[in-house]
Structure formats: structure tokens, C-alpha cells
Amino acid sequence: MTIEFPLVIDGRWREGSAGACEDVLNPATGDSIGKVAHASMADLDEALDAASRGLREWQAVTPWQRGTVLKGAADRLRADLDAVARIMTREQGKPLAEARAEVTRSAEFLEWGGEQARRITGRTLQGRDAGNSILVETHPVGVVAAFTPWNFPMALAAKKFAGALGAGCSIICKPSEETPGSVLALVRALLDAGVPPAAVAVVFGRPEEVSGYLIPAPAVAKITFTGSIPVGKLLAAAAGRVMKPVTMELGGHAPTIVCGDVDPEKAADFLARAKFANAGQICLSPTRFFVEEGVRERFTARMVEHAKAWRVGDGTDPQTQMGPLANERRVQAVSQLVEDARTRGATVAAGGGRIGNHGFFYAPTVLTDVPGGAEILRSEPFGPVAPILPFSDEAAMLEQANGLEFGLSAYVFTHDAARQRRLKDALQFGSVGLNDVVTHPPEVPLGGWKESGYGTEGGTEILAPYQKTKFVSIR
Ligand code: NAD
Numbered sequence: 197m198t199i200e201f202p203l204v205i206d207g208r209w210r211e212g213s214a215g216a217c218e219d220v221l222n223p224a225t226g227d228s229i230g231k232v233a234h235a236s237m238a239d240l241d242e243a244l245d246a247a248s249r250g251l252r253e254w255q256a257v258t259p260w261q262r263g264t265v266l267k268g269a270a271d272r273l274r275a276d277l278d279a280v281a282r283i284m285t286r287e288q289g290k291p292l293a294e295a296r297a298e299v300t301r302s303a304e305f306l307e308w309g310g311e312q313a314r315r316i317t318g319r320t321l322q323g324r325d326a327g328n329s330i331l332v333e334t335h336p337v338g339v340v341a342a343f344t345p346w347n348f349p350m351a352l353a354a355k356k357f358a359g360a361l362g363a364g365c366s367i368i369c370k371p372s373e374e375t376p377g378s379v380l381a382l383v384r385a386l387l388d389a390g391v392p393p394a395a396v397a398v399v400f401g402r403p404e405e406v407s408g409y410l411i412p413a414p415a416v417a418k419i420t421f422t423g424s425i426p427v428g429k430l431l432a433a434a435a436g437r438v439m440k441p442v443t444m445e446l447g448g449h450a451p452t453i454v455c456g457d458v459d460p461e462k463a464a465d466f467l468a469r470a471k472f473a474n475a476g477q478i479c480l481s482p483t484r485f486f487v488e489e490g491v492r493e494r495f496t497a498r499m500v501e502h503a504k505a506w507r508v509g510d511g512t513d514p515q516t517q518m519g520p521l522a523n524e525r526r527v528q529a530v531s532q533l534v535e536d537a538r539t540r541g542a543t544v545a546a547g548g549g550r551i552g553n554h555g556f557f558y559a560p561t562v563l564t565d566v567p568g569g570a571e572i573l574r575s576e577p578f579g580p581v582a583p584i585l586p587f588s589d590e591a592a593m594l595e596q597a598n599g600l601e602f603g604l605s606a607y608v609f610t611h612d613a614a615r616q617r618r619l620k621d622a623l624q625f626g627s628v629g630l631n632d633v634v635t636h637p638p639e640v641p642l643g644g645w646k647e648s649g650y651g652t653e654g655g656t657e658i659l660a661p662y663q664k665t666k667f668v669s670i671r
Contacts, residue, residue, distance in 0.1 A: 200230025201376035203239060203400065204383055206246035207393025212401070213238050218373060223289035223520040223556045224510040232376045235399040237409060243368050243397040244415040247339040250366035250394030255336050257392075259313040259364070266310025266361060268389035270303035273382070280350075283377040285511040288349055289519035289556070290474050292511055301637070302354035302382060305654070308638035309358025312659050316363075323669065331668040336364035337441070338417025340662060341410040343403070343431065345423045346522050347477040347578075349375035350382050351636075352422045352445070355653045357382065357396070358638070363662035365418070366395040370406045374523055407431055412438050418662060421445070425601070425647050443651035443661045445479070446644055448604025449576045451597035452482035453619060455610035456490035458631075463491075463609050464498035467582075470633040471499075472506055472518045472560050476580040477526065479648075480605045480627070480634050483577055485584045486593050492586045496545065496564055499582055503546035503560035510555075520556040521579060527556045530579035537563050537570040537583070547580070574600060590619075598624045603645030605634050626652075 199217055202209045211217070216234035221227065235243070257265070273280060281295035288295070321330040340360040344353040353369055360367040371379035376398075383398050399406060410416055411434045419435045421428055422445040435442045454463050470482050487495050511519035521527050527550055534548055547561030563583040566573060572583055587593035597606065606625040610616055620628050626645045627634045636642045641655030651661050 198231075199233045201232035201380060201400070203233045203235050204380065204396070204398040205239060205243045206397070207387065212236050216401075220287055220374065220376060221523070222286050223522050224512075226524075226554050226556065229286055232373050232400050234401040235406065240399060240406065240409050240413075243399055244339070244410075244413050246394040247366040247368050247397060248415045250392055250396070251336070251339055253392040254361070254366055254395040255364035257364075259316045262362060262364065263310035263314040265386075265390045266306045266313070266358065269385040269391070270307040270310075272385040272388055273299055273303040273306070276381070276385070280378075280381045282512070283381055284350060284375070285519070287375045287377050288346060288522055290511050291516045291519050292514070294474060295511070298348055298351045302350045305351065305354040305358040305638045306386075308654075309362030309658055312656065313362040313364075315656075316659065323671075327671050329670050331670065333666045333668065334663050335666055337662050337664045338365060339415050340365045340367040340418045340420060341407075341413075341416045342367055342369040343407060343419075343421040343423065344369060344371045344379065346372035346375040347474060347479075349378035353379045353382055355636075355638075355658075356420050356422075357386065359653065359658045360418075360420075360662045361386070361391060361395070363659040365662045368397040368399060368410060368416075370399050370401070370403065370410070373400050373403075376400055403427075407434065411435055411440070416440065418442075420661065428649060441661070443653065444644075444649035445642070445651075445653060446604075446647065446649040447576045447578070447602060448479045448481075448644065448648055449483050449574075449600055449602040450481060450605045450607060450625075451484045451486055451623070452607040453593070453597065453609065454485065454487045454491060454495055455608070455612065455615060456488035457611055458491065458609045460487075460491035460495035461498045464495050464502065467633070468499055468502035468506070471582050472502075472580050475518050475521050475558070477522060477578050479576075480636070481578075482582075482607055482633060484573065484597070485582055486587050486597060487584055489586055489588045492584070496562065496584050499562050499584065500546045503562045503582070506560045508551060508557055508559065518560060518580060521558050522556070524556055526579060527558055530558050530577060530581060533572040533575060533577055533579075534561060534563070534581060537566055537572050540567045540570050542566040542570060542583070576602065594619070594622050598622070601647035604648040605629070607633055
């Protein structure tokens with residue numbers, strides 16, 4: 197096979213039947229690391245047929261055994277941690293330490309989905325009269341079509357595989373074509389652990405063509421997507437036309453409120469790490485820094501210090517703290533947001549430009565004096581940019597913090613218990629960090645409010661999006 201990143205359909209790793217493919221680039225160099233196969237409509241039909249068969253096979257496997265298989269896949273990922281992390285860094289750019297953490301998190305999700313499978317129950321009710329009783333049964337929803345992005349190419353897919361497979365569904369995943377190797381490694385672990393070949397498929401192609409074909413396909417029962425709000429709206433609308441349930445994990449623009457009673461240097465030390473993790477390409481990343489006047493100067497100075505000293509480089513270099521952005525598109529988008537702010541009068545206190553002339557590196561950036569009209573205050577930067585916005589009036593700041601269509605995560609730094617309670621209650625977001633930033637361990641449900649999405653992933657309810665109920669009345 198001449199293709200480095202093949203399709204996986206019915207256990208066969210192969211090229212697309214029409215021979216189409218595209219280059220996958222290493223973001224640290226801009227060079228091709230191989231070709232990813234594109235699925236033709238005939239290939240998608242084959243994946244749909246296999247998934248219907250895989251659904252029958254996999255739902256016949258007992259939940260207890262599904263738990264064993266998913267744990268086995270998790271163990272395989274852990275055993276291959278370094279090799280898999282290298283695949284991820286090469287195609288996504290993040291430092292190896294972050295890639296290793298992501299592989300570990302992915303294994304945890306698979307394990308958690310398997311554990312929850314073992315807890316699937318129904319319930320019985322006494323009927324309204326002596327001759328009647330009622331069973332409430334839980335069934336897998338059916339074939340799942342999953343669309344996953346490039347920023348956490350393995351973990352964001354692992355959540356969907358864990359929930360779908362735990363529930364007894366089969367799944368066809370279309371990962372980002374820019375980071376194909378991570379999901380292929382995940383699926384290799386699942387197949388090696390004993391998931392029936394027909395129950396998992398990986399397809400690539402032109403995203404709008406693949407989703408346009410899979411969403412209305414009669415075999416598909418459930419859609420799940422992680423990515424941007426505009427694409428989420430398109431996919432949700434397509435699913436709505438055929439009345440299929442969807443889970444949407446979309447973007448965020450996290451207000452990060454630093455109050456006057458905290459140690460500003462300590463807060464900046466903590467927040468710089470959170471801000472520059474994965475080069476800021478995290479939907480939960482702190483993105484709008486509301487800093488109370490009394491600590492603004494010291495907080496800003498320390499953030500600037502960090503931004504200037506942060507070690508940016510190839511993710512495979514152990515010294516690297518921040519890798520490149522994942523693709524050229526991100527460099528352009530981040531550059532435009534910073535240029536827009538600068539033209540409107542913002543001060544670029546650190547960074548503010550591309551680094552080098554190969555690869556997709558962008559400097560850790562701190563913006564101050566950002567005027568209200570700047571686009572970055574409305575659009576998610578999804579890059580290593582920290583706009584610092586001073587505040588003195590809490591109510592006005594809160595209005596601004598809650599004033600966007602995003603509702604994914606928000607952060608509050610204060611030791612004042614009353615203020616913590618007040619702000620946590622007032623923030624209209626699906627997750628809030630108090631003197632903390634949020635990551636997503638499998639044991640908690642994560643979901644956005646407002647346009648950041650609907651439904652949740654993870655938690656004891658991880659299987660619920662992939663289940664349907666049936667009640668049986670018995671006389
Ligand atoms: P994009 O909106 O073009 O694509 C986002 C993802 O959706 C990609 O993985 C892409 O392959 C996929 N996609 C695009 N069109 C699709 C379609 N019609 N059908 C199915 N899948 C489709 O944006 P991008 O340039 O890749 O990423 C930038 C933006 O995406 C960021 O600003 C951020 O808001 C968002 N994003 C969010 C997350 C998240 O974790 N919520 C992850 C990645 C990207």
C-alpha cells in the first residue's frame with residue numbers, strides 16, 4: 197500500500213476506491229509526512245453496510261465483555277504510549293509531553309466507557325393495577341457517525357468511541373484529514389483488543405461530502421461532532437432534517453477573571469501554562485483575561501515575561517514548551533485577529549507574529565489596551581494569544597463575560613468565598629474553574645451552554661447519548 201494513512205473499513209486498511217488522497221503535513225516543518233486516503237461514495241456505502249452488521253455483532257456482546265474489550269484497548273494504548281505520542285506530535289505539533297498526556301487520557305476514556313457499560317441497567321415498575329408491570333429497557337441507539345477535529349486528535353475521538361462502543365453501538369468516524377494517524381492508532385488498539393472489525397470504521401475525505409452523505413444515510417442513527425460553531429450548526433441542521441439526535445461539542449471563549457485579592461504573579465504563572473498549552477488551540481483555553489485594576493500591572497508584567505521566555509519549537513524537542521500551530525489556516529486566522537486588534541489601537545506587549553519561515557509557528561502573544569470593537573473579543577482566538585482587559589466594575593465585567601454566544605468554560609481567581617459563589621453562579625457556562633482551569637477527565641460530564649453546543653460527553657452519563665429506551669408494558 198502506498199498510502200500512509202488509509203481508510204479502515206470492515207477491518208481492512210486500504211486506499212480509497214477512487215484513488216483520491218491528500219498530503220498530511222508536519223506542522224513543525226510544513227513538509228508532507230504521507231498521504232491520507234479519501235473515501236469515495238462506494239467506500240462510504242461499504243462502511244455503512246459493515247457498520248450495520250457490526251452493530252448486530254457488537255450489541256450481542258454482553259456489556260461485561262464490552263468492558264473487558266475496552267479495557268484491553270486502553271491497556272494497548274498505554275503499552276504503546278511513546279510510539280503513539282510521536283505519531284500525534286508529528287501530525288499535530290504539540291510537545292511530546294502533551295501528546296503522552298493525551299494518549300493516557302484517551303486510554304482513560306476507553307476504560308471509563310467500558311466500566312460504565314458494566315453498569316447498564318433497566319428498571320421495572322409496578323403497573324397501575326395488579327395485572328400490569330412495566331419494563332424500561334436501555335438499547336444502543338444504532339450506528340454512530342462521529343466527526344472529530346485536529347486539536348486533540350485522539351482524546352476527542354476516544355470520548356466518542358468510549359460512549360458509543362460502551363453502549364453497544366457501532367461507529368464510523370471521520371477524523372480531521374490533518375491529523376489522521378492518531379485516530380488510526382486508536383482504532384488499531386480497539387481492533388487488536390477484540391472489537392469486531394465491522395463495528396468500527398475510519399473514513400477521510402472532503403468533510404462536507406462525507407458528512408453530507410453519512411448524516412442522512414438511513415443506516416446512521418446518531419451524529420456526534422466536535423469542532424467549530426459554524427460547522428456544528430451545519431451538521432445539526434442536516435441531522436434535524438432527518439430527525440436524528442446529535443451531540444455537539446463546539447467552541448468556547450473563556451472569560452478568565454483575576455480578582456484583586458490574588459497573588460498576581462502566581463495567577464500569571466498558572467494561567468500562562470494553561471494559555472500556551474497546545475498553543476492555545478483548546479476549546480477550554482482561557483481567552484479573555486479580565487484583570488482587576490489593583491493587580492493588572494503586575495499580572496500583565498508576569499504574563500509578558502512568560503510569553504517572551506516561553507520555549508517555542510518542534511514538539512519532539514524535550515526543551516519545547518509550545519509547538520507550532522496545527523496548520524497554516526490557524527496561523528492566518530491568529531495573525532488576522534492580532535492585526536485587527538493592533539490596527540484598532542491595542543498594544544502588542546509580547547509576541548504578535550509568526551516565527552521563522554517554515555512550519556506554522558506563532559509567538560506567544562499578550563495584548564493590552566484592547567478596544568471594545570476588536571474582533572478577538574468576539575471570535576475565539578484558538579491560538580496562543582492573551583488579551584488582557586482591566587476591570588473595576590464587577591457587574592459591567594460580568595455583562596461582558598456573559599455577553600457572547602459562547603458558553604463552554606469560565607474561570608475565576610479569588611480567595612473571597614462570597615465572590616467565588618457570586619461569580620460562579622452568575623457565569624453562564626457549562627464548566628467553571630475556581631482558582632483552577634478545566635480539563636476533561638472522563639468522570640465528569642462536559643458540555644457547552646448557549647451556542648457552545650448541546651449534550652454532554654463523559655461522566656457517569658457517558659453512554660446516554662448513545663442509548664435509547666424502550667418501555668414494555670406486560671399484562
Ligand atoms: P472548521 O470549522 O473548518 O473545522 C473544524 C472541524 O470540523 C475540522 O476537523 C474539520 O475537518 C471539520 N469539518 C469542517 N467542515 C465540515 C463538514 N461540513 N462536515 C464535517 N466536518 C467538517 O475550522 P478549523 O479551521 O479546522 O478550526 C478552527 C476553528 O474550529 C476554531 O476557531 C475553533 O473554534 C474550532 N474548533 C473547535 C474545537 C473544539 O474542541 N471544540 C476543535 C477544533 C476546532
